[in-house]
Amino acid sequence: MINELMIIIFAPLLAGVLAWLLDIKGIREAIGVIGAAIPLAYLIQAYQTLSTQPSIQYSIALAGFKFEFLLYQINWIFAMIAGVVGFAAVLGMVSTAKDSYEWLFALISLTGVLGVFLADDLAGFFIFWEVMTFASFMMVLKYNRKASLKYFLLSVFGAYAMLIAIGIIYAKVGALDFATIQQVLYQDAMRGAFGTDTLFSRNEMILVFGLFLIAFGVKAGMFPLHVWAPDAYSETNQSYTAMFSGVLSKAGVYGMLVIYILLGTRLMYEFGKFGAAPKFGYIIALLGGLTIIVGGLLAALQEDIRKLFAYSSISQIGYILVGIGVGTALSIEAAIYHAVSHALFKGLFFLIVATIIYRTGKTEFKDMGGLAEKMPITFAMAFVAILSLAGIPPLVGFASKWLLFEAVIHENMPILGGMIFFGSAIGFVYLIRFTYAVWFGQRPTDLDDTKDAPLPLAIAMGILALLNVVFGIAPGLVAKELNKIFGKEVIGGTIYELNLGFGRYNGLLITIWLVVGLVIAAIIYFLGAKVRKVPVTDTYQAGNPVTMEYNLTIRRNFFLPLKETLAFWLRISFDRLYQDIGKWIEDLAETMRHYIYNGSVQAYAWYLAIVLLILALWGV
Amino acid sequence: MVDWRLFEPLFEFARKRSLWIVAFCTGCGGIEMPPLMTSRYDLERFGMMPNPAPRMADLFLITGYVTPKTLKRIIITYEMQPDPKYVLAHGSCPLNGGIYWDAYNAIKHLDRYIPVDVVIAGCMPRPEAVMDGIKKLMEMIENGTADGWKRYRENYEWYKKNQDELFGEGWREREARRWIPWLMDKKKKEK
Amino acid sequence: MLMIAVKAFLILLYATFMGFMFMGIIRIVTARIHRRVGPPIYQPILDTIKLLSKKSNITHGLIYDFGVIYALGATILALMFIPLGGVSILRAYGDLILITFLLEIPMLGIMFAAMSSGNPWAGLGAQRALLTLLAIQVPLGFAIVALAEFYGTFSTYEIVMAQQTVGWSITHLPLLLAAIAYDIVLQAMFGKEPFDIMIAPGEISLGPMVEFGGKHMGILQIQHAIALFAETLFFSNIFLGGAVVTAFASPILNTIASLAVLLIKQLAVLMIAIFIGVIFPRFTIDQAARFYWKWPTIIAAAGAILAAL
Structure with a gap:
């Protein structure tokens, strides 16, 4: 009865319930952390097993249904994302969670997402999907009713869409487990290719695909279904958001992959191809590209630190969707790679936000500034995260973005190529806004005694920051696992090098030469005369003396010219439409x-x- | 850390031939700058360049009369420049008051407040005269007599005393705070 | 190992020297167009020596120093990946996307340093610099996409080699369009008019540079020189055929000849930038963004789509 898959899925749930029931400060935290650590430990152990056998299977019969669970390469990677980022988020919650209510639902949602990743039939998939949605809804509800209702409405909309799609498939196929559905649809595509009648008509395929797209698009925050995300991500415990944005949104991405696994061949047969990409995939990719642009531009215009990262999260998910949509082996690997790195840097970012809010109690850019001196550890972490998200080699964000660029552009997709280029620039833009407003410049006097991150948050951030650096310098570590999905060497090269045949990237070499460059620059720097530290009031203000009462930082509307340039487009709002x-x-x-x-x-x-x-x- | 005395002549040559000017025209003589910088007299031949930021500038041109209000800005800007820095006073007014010799609101002797390396007499000096002054300054840099920045550092108490006598002690902060009510008022109006 | 170090050192020395010469040329040519005599060509070197030999320097904290060092370090890193005739060391890894990113990183370092000073001008300059970056990224992206799609490879070196057989990139219509767009982008990357919005001397007091003085500014001058060299070199490599000279028997002569060929191409790129820069006034930032999102984007996108067909 007790199977390792069951332990992986239900350990957080059990821990959550225990923590909720006991509700003793200190003990509930310990239980929660253990509950998040157990799945991680078992998943690492499962790596050993997976290297000898292709998959781990388990099924359970309950109330007339047979629930199948399967752990193999793809969902092992996704489950590892959930395990690592979930663990880090739970560590962060040790500092920021206020009561046992949060522990209960945060851990339940971890169970939900692990269940979604491991489920091997649509019934289990749907049930865990709902568990995950419900638990995250409860987390938002506690902080903001309106945001949670918006999230709930769109989620329910998505859930019904998924239920109908599952219903159609069940009615036609008569089974719910992935293997059968995949086989039947594959045979159906073959039948169509030979000219005989198919099980599904063209319209039914469009319907099923559209419904799944809505269901998974809502969760992933795909444009134009992203409107819930900025509110929901920002109006909850920020440590939890590390999981919410880093892991739960990956459920939507995983769902898109499930479309490929289950319906891929059939859809490809029905609609054909556009260039190298299947046409249905191209729709996903195009929506993903729009998601990048819309999310990024809106992120740059936010005044709230949480909102900025919520939109940025949407924007980054767009990259993953582009990769999945293009649909070659390389681009799917790139997309999963970006899913890994997105979870790592965005989890890190939300933990940083959690630290800032925990220590200052403020969320808006206008109240912050100059925190780099007061919170050096957090700033160092933020530095890693910024470089990673902006795609600066040699960090993991660059490795995955590079793969995605190469994968998309190599398939001759100029429009998508332009979109992702724009996305990388807009990443710079909103990150600098965050950096400028929070870490640099003049510090409001009421933040003068801000302390650095508490220990659990610092450890959690440290784990994620370390992984950001390690996977950046040695991108082959991830690429090796990704290659196992397709069972062939899609991304060649060694542990430090990614070699695609038409492009190469070597993380270690870049690190070495960057260090060389920095050393040369530092030598020039240290040969010069000594420096003297001056305060922020001793800067050039056209000769005017200033005191700290003056406002020396652009606190509001930092990107006002951008707003003016985009004034026409900003009037169009899907949020208002809904x-x-x-x-x-x-x-x-x-x-x-x-x-x-x-x-x-x-x-x-x-x-x-x-x-x-x-x-x-x-x-x- | 490294003994750079061997290279000192090179540095002096570079300093001499690369005087960046603070583009902070303090008086009426600023009008003489356009012909100096443009094609008629072309100061860029000597590597001189107007520069909006004082942090990377070497030469401070005091172009004409100085009032207490501008003097405050001059002192603040001068202190912002990194050493070595040079001051070239331009016209009679900074030298001895010029036609404002009996005005209540003009500074008669600028070199009581900041060290001046070269003074060009005249009202206004023609661009040729200014170029002559610059030439003189270059010579002085070469033979090490343009040491105003050194004098300012060594005799800071004296300069500070003179400045404080004129403006009263703590004038920087007072000057800064003076505008706060006005700024607040403006903010309210905007709302 | 030693060979690589010597080569890297020589490349660095050559690039820095030539970069300074380019800066001098910019000043002289600008002066001549103004009907002035202009400074000597080695003027930027004198400026840099002067800045580095300042006897007092200020800092605004660790990031202020590190940002400047990072900018120079990243520029050196970018330089190493661009093929330079026969001598470059990392050209096997000279990936188009990588170099495009690497050429943008130094600005991030400068922005970090500038913003950490807390000067309002610097904040304003950072904002403008980023919006310029955002504006140029679209045509730049399309131009790079067009290149990669036309040649089917991302390796800069392979693109250079391919051009030896099929002719310069700009002789093909899609890439000619891409090159035009990229050249307009280059204007902003050099920080020349009409896109010197981020520096804007006299308007926002040099923007991000306002607080740099002494050795910080000296390092940034070196960085600017190398970046100028690297950017023109990149353009000459991908659009103007680079330089692979095999006419002589001695490899050293070949190298010198290819460096000379590259230098001529780089100077041509530079001259276009200067001529455009001298005769135009400055855009405002939203005008620049609208401009870049309109004509260069359309041109580059047309190139990319033609290349994909």
């Missing part, structure tokens, strides 16, 4: 309530009579 639709539905319901459901028994009796009359006339 709100208007919501309001319209509300109005409709109001009208209906007024005229039809008016609460009068007599009226209801009349309705009944009319219905009966119609049925009678119909001849039932």
Whole structure:
């Protein structure tokens, strides 16, 4: 009965319930951390097993359903993301979680996401999906009702879409486990290729694909379904957001991969190809490209540190979608690589945000500044994270972005290529805004006694920052695991080198030469005369003397010219569109309530009579 | 760390031939700068360049009369420049008050407040005269007599005393705070 | 190992020297267009010596120093990856995307240093620099995409070799379009008018550079020289055919000849930038963004799409 997969999935749930029941400060934290550490330990152990056998399988019969669980290379990678980032986030929560309520739901959502990754049939997939959504909804609900409702509505919308799609598949195929569905659809595609009648019609395929796209797009935060993400990501415990954004959004990405695994061949047969990419994939990629641009531009214009990173998270997910959409072996590997690095640097970023908010209690850029001197450790971590997200070699963000660039451009996709280039620049832009407003410049006097990160958060950040550096210098470590997915050497090279045949990247070499360059520069620097430290008030203000009462930093509307340039586009808002639709539905319901459901028994009796009359006339 | 005395002549040559000017025109003589910089007299021949930021500038041109209000800015900007730095006073007014010799609101002797290396007399000096002054300054840099920055450092107490006598002690902070109510008022209006 | 070190040192020396000469040429040519005499060509070297020999320096903290060092270090790193005739050491790894990124990193270092000073001008300059970066990235991206798609490889060295057989990149229509767009982008990368919005002397007091003085500015001058060399070199390599001279028997002569060929091409690129720069006034930042997102983007995208067909 007790299987390692079950332990991986249910250990966090158990720990969460225990922590909630005991609710003793100190003990609940310990239980929570252990609950997050157990899946990680078992997953690392499973690596050994997976090197000898292709997969680990387990099935459980419950209430007439047979739930299948399977651990193999792809979802091992995703589960490892969940394990590592989840563990780091839970460590961060030791400092920031306020009560046992948060422990319960944070750990339940970890269970949910692990279940989604490991499930091998659509029923289990759907149930864990709902568990994950519900738990994360509860986490948001505690902080902000409105944001949580928005999240809930869109999630429910997505969940229904998925349920309908699953229903259609079940009705046609008669099974829910992945293996059967994959096989049946593959045979269906073959049948179509030979000209005989297919099981699914063209419209049904469009419907199923569209529904799945909505379901997974909502979770991944794909444009134009991203509107819940900025509110939900920002209005919750920021340590938890490290998991929320780093791992839970990956469930959506994993879902897109599931589309490929289950429906890939059939969809490819039905719609054909666009260049090297399947047409259905190109839709995902194009939406991903739009997600990059929209998310990035909006991130640059935010005034709230949490919102900035929420939008940035959306933008980065766009890269992953582009990679998955292009659909060659290389681009899918690149996308998964970027999923790994996104989880690492975005998890790190949200932990940094958690630290800043925990220590200062402020969330808006206008209240911050000059914290680099007061929080050197956190700043060092932020430095790593910034370089990684901006795609500066030799950090993991560059390795994955580089792969993605090469994969997309090599397939002759100029539009997508332009989009991802734009995305990398907009990354610089919003990161510098964060750096400038939080770490540098004039420090408001009320932040003068800010302390550095508490120990658990520092450890959690340290783990993620270390992985950022290690996987950047030795990108082959990840690439080796990714190659196992396809069972062939898609990304060649050694542990330090990625070699695609048409492009090479060597992390170690770059590190060495960067160090050489830095040493040369440092020699020139140290040959010069000694430096004297001057305060921020001793800067050139056209000769005017200033004191700390003056505002020397651009605190609000940092990218005002950008806003002006984009004024026309910024008027278009999907958030407002959805709100208007919501309001319209509300109005409709109001009208209906007024005229039809008016609460009068007599009226209801009349309705009944009319219905009966119609049925009678119909001849039932 | 390294003994650079051997290279001192090279440095002096570089300093001489690469005087960057603070583009901070303090008086009416600023009008003489455009012909100096442009094609008629072309100061860039000598490697001189107007430079908006004092941190990387060497030469401070005091172009004309100095009032207490500008003197405050001059002192602050002068102190911001890294050593070695040179001051070239331009016109009679900074030298002895010039036509403002009895004005209540002009500084008569600039060299009581900051050290001046070269003074060019005249009201206004023609660009040729200014170039002559610059030539003189270059010679002085070469033979090491343009040591105003050294004098300022050594006799800082004296300069400080003179400055404080004129403006009163703590004038920097007072000057800075003077504008805060005005800024606050402006902020309120914007709202 | 020793050979590599010697080569790297020579490349660095050559690039720095030539970069300074380029800076001098910019000043002289600008002066001549103004009908002035202009400074001697070695003027930037004198400036740098003067800045480095300043007797007092200021700092605004660790990041202020590190940002400057990082900028120079990253520029040296970028230089090593660009093929330079027959002598470059890391050209096997000279990936288009990598070099494009590496040429942008130094600016990040400068921005970090500038922003950590807390000067409002520097903040404003950083904002403008980033928006310029954002504006140029779209045409730049399309130009790079066009190149990669046309040649089917990302290796700069292979692109140079391919051009020896199929002719210069700019003789092919898609890449000609890409080259035009890239050249307009180069104007902003050099920080020349009409896109010197980030520096804007007289308007925002040199923007990010306002607080740098003494040795910090000296290091940035060296960085600017190397970056100028690297950027023109990159352009000459990918669009103007680079230089592979095999006419002589001695490899040293070949190297010198190819360096000379490259130098001529680099100077041509530089001259275009100077001529455009001298006759144009400055854009405002939103005008620049709109401009870059319109014409260069359309040209480069047309090139990329043509190359993909």
